[in-house]
Amino acid sequence: MTKPILIVGGGPAGLAAAHSLATFGQPCIRVEKEDRLGGAPILEGYAKLVPSGEWARDAIGGMVDRAANHELVAVRTGATVTSFQGQVGNFTAALSSGESVEVSAAILCTGFTHFDSANKPEWGFGTYPDVVTTSQVEQMISSGKGVRCPSDGRKPQRVAILLCVGSRDRQIGREWCSKICCTVSANMAMEIREELPDCHVYIYYMDIRTFGLYETKYYWKSQEEFKVKYIKARIAEVTSDGEKLVVKGEDTLVKRPITIPFDMVVHAIGMDPNVENPSLSTLFGVDLERHGYIGRGNAYGNTAETSRPGVFVAGAATGPETIDDSIAQGHAAALAALGFLQPQRASA
Secondary structure (H helix, E strand, O other): OOOOEEOOOEEEEEEEHHHHHHHHHOOOEEEOOOOOHHHHHHHHHEEOOOOOEEEEEHHHHHHHHHHHHOEEEEEOOOEEEEEEEOOOOOOEEEEEOOOOEEEEEEEEOEEEEEHHHHHHHHHHOOOOOOEHHHHHHHHHHHOOOOOOOOOOOOOOOEEEEEEEEOOOEEEHOOOOOOOOOOHHHHHHHHHHHHHOOOOOEEEEEEEOOOOOOOOHHHHHHHHOOOOOOEEEEEEEEEOOOOOEEEEEEEEEEEEEEEEEEEEEEEEEEEEEEOOHHHHHHHHHHHEEOOOOOOOOOOOOOOOOEEEOOOOOOOOHHHHOHHHHHHHHHHHHHHHHHHHHHHHHHHHO
């Protein structure tokens, strides 16, 4: 038996990697900087997941239970890796808790950081309390209290969801598409309409990218069954007339200006590289790709590999990713690590 494999990060990819390793009889050590496992879906209170429709606390909570309670999975929460030295099969990782562990390989499942809407001040976040993010609306829904205007607790009668906040925007250095925002927003719009059937929900978009099989289940369903209105537009600013929020911009289909009042405006925030990636790159000796995500190997070779032998990566640490694909990549990274270590296991 080889030494344990180190898994850094406690989100969906890391949970999947730990479960796979344990299933194959491989011990692993999970290190998570927060005080509990689950990653963004649990820590940020996600509501119903795309595309399963399951509550995050149930779906991801079940993954936490399976991974954390396995005898071959050692969990270290509230801890970070402070040094990582050695070579394949014989690494030494020091933890902030004062512990030092000998491991054979590492899998980085360090996730992403949500775009900070304060970096888009012209769209009203931080100025008007009823301009919120998709994460905040997720928390409203998952709390069971329902979608309410933060300023006074009233039920909104008109809601605008602005897509691509912190995505596909070269002016603020975010050239990439965050992949899942369109689908999440369509799902959120349906959840709002389901809870508040008298509420009018508008989605303002540059393009709609409900990729693959999501087109029917989210884009068309939200329009045809839930009467969500889609407006192709370029938003200039979000202001207030003293009573309502006012979305100003241009309807790019009919080429005319728009000035429309709303009770609540929702920023569909994108996925940024983990703010700790520069230090993780130095710590683990791995390269970052041009936008700041952790670089990964050739898709036709082993996508889980990084630039350092014995260090693998999975999930949104490599770029914007869905939860389902992050889970699949976590399983794949576990198998890649086992396969990479197989010659050593055979000779041990």
